[in-house]
Amino acid sequence: xxxxxxxxxxxxxxxxxxxxxxxxxxxxxxxMKRFFRNKLAVIGLVIIIVMALFCIIGPFxxxxxxxxxxxxxxxxxxxxxxxxxxxxxxxxxxNVKAPISSAHWLGTDPDGRDVFTRLMYGGRISLTVGFVVxxxxxxxGIILGGLAGYYGGIVDMIIMRLVEVFYCLPFVPxxxxxxxxxxxxxxxxxxxxxxxxxxxxxxxxAGVARNVRAQILSLREMExxxxxxxxxxxxxxxxxxxxxxxxxxxxxxxxxxDVGGVILTESVLSFLGVGIAWPYAxxxxxANAVTDxxxxxxxxxxWAPPGILILLTVLAFNFIGDGMRDAFxxxxxx
Amino acid sequence: MKKYIIKRVLxxxxxxxxxxxxxxxxxxxxxxxxxxNITAGNQNVTPxxxxxxxxxxxxxxxxxEGYLSWLGDALHGDFGTSFIYQKPVVEVIxxxxxxxxxxxxxxxIFEILLAIPFGIIAARKQYSLTDYTIVAIAIMGISLxxxxxxxxxxxxxxxxxxxxxxxxxxxxxxxYQGWDLFVDYARHFALPIIVFVITGVGGLLRYVRTNMxxxxxxxxxxxxxxxxxxxxxxxxxxxxxxTLIPIVTMVGGMIPGxxxxxxxxxxxxxxxxxxxxxxxxxxxxxxxxxMGFNMFIAALTLIGTLVxxxxxxxxxxxxxx
Numbered sequence: 001x002x003x004x005x006x007x008x009x010x011x012x013x014x015x016x017x018x019x020x021x022x023x024x025x026x027x028x029x030x031x032m033k034r035f036f037r038n039k040l041a042v043i044g045l046v047i048i049i050v051m052a053l054f055c056i057i058g059p060f061x062x063x064x065x066x067x068x069x070x071x072x073x074x075x076x077x078x079x080x081x082x083x084x085x086x087x088x089x090x091x092x093x094x095n096v097k098a099p100i101s102s103a104h105w106l107g108t109d110p111d112g113r114d115v116f117t118r119l120m121y122g123g124r125i126s127l128t129v130g131f132v133v134x135x136x137x138x139x140x141g142i143i144l145g146g147l148a149g150y151y152g153g154i155v156d157m158i159i160m161r162l163v164e165v166f167y168c169l170p171f172v173p174x175x176x177x178x179x180x181x182x183x184x185x186x187x188x189x190x191x192x193x194x195x196x197x198x199x200x201x202x203x204x205x206a207g208v209a210r211n212v213r214a215q216i217l218s219l220r221e222m223e224x225x226x227x228x229x230x231x232x233x234x235x236x237x238x239x240x241x242x243x244x245x246x247x248x249x250x251x252x253x254x255x256x257x258d259v260g261g262v263i264l265t266e267s268v269l270s271f272l273g274v275g276i277a278w279p280y281a282x283x284x285x286x287a288n289a290v291t292d293x294x295x296x297x298x299x300x301x302x303w304a305p306p307g308i309l310i311l312l313t314v315l316a317f318n319f320i321g322d323g324m325r326d327a328f329x330x331x332x333x334x
Numbered sequence: 335m336k337k338y339i340i341k342r343v344l345x346x347x348x349x350x351x352x353x354x355x356x357x358x359x360x361x362x363x364x365x366x367x368x369x370x371n372i373t374a375g376n377q378n379v380t381p382x383x384x385x386x387x388x389x390x391x392x393x394x395x396x397x398x399e400g401y402l403s404w405l406g407d408a409l410h411g412d413f414g415t416s417f418i419y420q421k422p423v424v425e426v427i428x429x430x431x432x433x434x435x436x437x438x439x440x441x442x443i444f445e446i447l448l449a450i451p452f453g454i455i456a457a458r459k460q461y462s463l464t465d466y467t468i469v470a471i472a473i474m475g476i477s478l479x480x481x482x483x484x485x486x487x488x489x490x491x492x493x494x495x496x497x498x499x500x501x502x503x504x505x506x507x508x509x510y511q512g513w514d515l516f517v518d519y520a521r522h523f524a525l526p527i528i529v530f531v532i533t534g535v536g537g538l539l540r541y542v543r544t545n546m547x548x549x550x551x552x553x554x555x556x557x558x559x560x561x562x563x564x565x566x567x568x569x570x571x572x573x574x575x576x577t578l579i580p581i582v583t584m585v586g587g588m589i590p591g592x593x594x595x596x597x598x599x600x601x602x603x604x605x606x607x608x609x610x611x612x613x614x615x616x617x618x619x620x621x622x623x624x625m626g627f628n629m630f631i632a633a634l635t636l637i638g639t640l641v642x643x644x645x646x647x648x649x650x651x652x653x654x655x
Binding site for chain 2: 037038039040161162164165167168169170171172173174176177178180181184260264267268271272284287288290291293296297303307310311312314315318319322325
């Protein structure tokens with residue numbers, strides 16, 4: 001009897017403690033908590049932050065420029081910068097494929113440029129391409145997916161057929177053809193980047209549209225939409241104020257995954273000679289050095305770093321995406 | 335069901351029609367056609383000769399006219415004559431199909447065999463070290479640029495260790511027969527298949543894991559456990575069968591990706607398959623082959639989704655059309 005009383009007391013105490021510690025959390029906080037429980041997602045987040053700092057702030061700290069070529073005096077072995085005078089001397093040559101040193105942390109590439117500095121500038125381009133392409137695909141995909149899901153019927157029919165057409169376009173051959181189109185019309189590398197971003201965005205929107213439409217189809221039948229209907233607001237407002245915001249979780253998820261995917265695709269395009277072109281650096285066209293068998297065999301300091309950076313960045317976006325999927329999905333609560 | 339299939343097939347034709355218009359328009363808009371590519375730098379070619387060649391190749395017509403004549407022929411099953419090979423496109427596709435099919439098919443089997451068991455193991459031990467390791471390795475695979483991974487593999491296994499041939503499909507001047515020939519093929523295909531499997535398995539594995547997680551938290555799995563069923567029965571009979579449904583659709587959607595991915599892998603390892611021919615066709619402006627190849631992939635995509643939708647209904651008795 002005595003013991004029982006003690007147990008009851010203890011129980012009561014525990015319950016009080018539990019209630020005191022009970023914090024009421026908003027759905028957003030719940031998602032955040034579940035997201036940070038996933039260690040891989042946190043690792044991904046850290047990698048992305050480090051990469052962004054490296055690419056955004058790095059170039060300001062580097063003493064060299066993106067296209068700066070280094071010369072070396074063959075007789076004295078002293079290195080000269082592009083801006084110095086007296087580069088015309090007979091003994092002067094471009095300092096190509098220099099080994100790792102304190103002046104060049106990752107050596108120089110086959111054109112005599114500093115690999116480490118180019119990695120930073122290349123990262124800027126690669127990340128920019130990733131984000132811009134995703135923004136374009138989201139704009140097109142959300143608008144068309146939203147319209148298809150809301151109106152249904154003939155509008156839905158037409159937009160969904162368009163989605164299927166874009167699904168069926170084989171990406172790699174198409175990019176190759178488009179690239180010869182750019183070449184034929186003499187578009188300079190400076191503008192080619194923008195064209196590539198627009199084309200990729202337009203080719204990728206179909207996936208976003210399909211997902212947004214599917215979400216809206218089910219949201220449209222919800223009771224709060226009936227309420228919105230009853231207030232008599234405009235259709236555009238109903239779609240973009242009440243329906244689209246509720247598809248945000250899936251949109252964020254697609255966006256995260258796609259940024260990584262686009263960076264990967266850009267590197268493959270560079271490999272095919274279609275991507276960002278000389279003199280601009282992107283991780284893709286730097287990693288492309290692996291196709292040169294001499295570099296592949298003897299100069300891992302030129303080809304390995306860009307490849308590793310692509311791997312890490314895409315990996316990080318995938319980890320974050322995975323973590324968010326688990327966090328957003330209430331069924332995953334285990 | 336029958337009505338649904340007929341409707342879907344009809345829609346597929348409409349979609350193919352749209353795809354063909356887009357592809358033809360883009361391919362013909364490229365300045366510098368096949369004729370100017372092969373005659374470039376040859377001073378003996380007069381403008382009249384060029385004109386005659388254009389007529390011969392059917393490149394003298396405008397885009398609209400050219401498309402209509404292509405469409406008319408295509409509807410009769412004639413996809414024109416490849417400029418490079420001087421053979422009907424259908425024949426070219428047939429004769430280069432085998433390596434691509436072997437590469438894609440074997441890779442897909444390996445992907446399924448790896449993704450399903452490891453996906454299930456990862457899901458059963460969510461947030462454990464095993465789970466993290468499996469998922470991290472799988473995602474690492476899909477985060478690698480395929481050309482980069484292929485080059486590194488070649489550096490290690492072909493140049494460094496000398497175990498496997500660097501490229502090509504058979505060893506030249508050896509004239510292997512029977513079993514030896516098979517082994518030779520296997521050695522040449524080993525690296526391309528590894529590249530395919532490693533860079534492709536992650537997507538499927540992640541999908542299996544997510545679906546398995548969903549099923550494992552379902553009530554009927556708890557019931558099965560409560561009944562005291564052995565774990566292998568809970569997983570194998572109750573949980574796994576239900577994850578199979580979404581996996582079927584995923585696998586159907588993977589097929590066209592394998593074919594377009596073949597363009598890069600075949601190019602790197604110089605395997606004489608459809609993808610490699612497509613690369614050559616792009617560089618020289620062989621429009622009939624390009625149209626044939628791209629339409630083939632487009633048709634595969636549509637068939638893939640259609641078949642997986644039908645299978646969906648077959649596997650899952652709850653789905654009714």
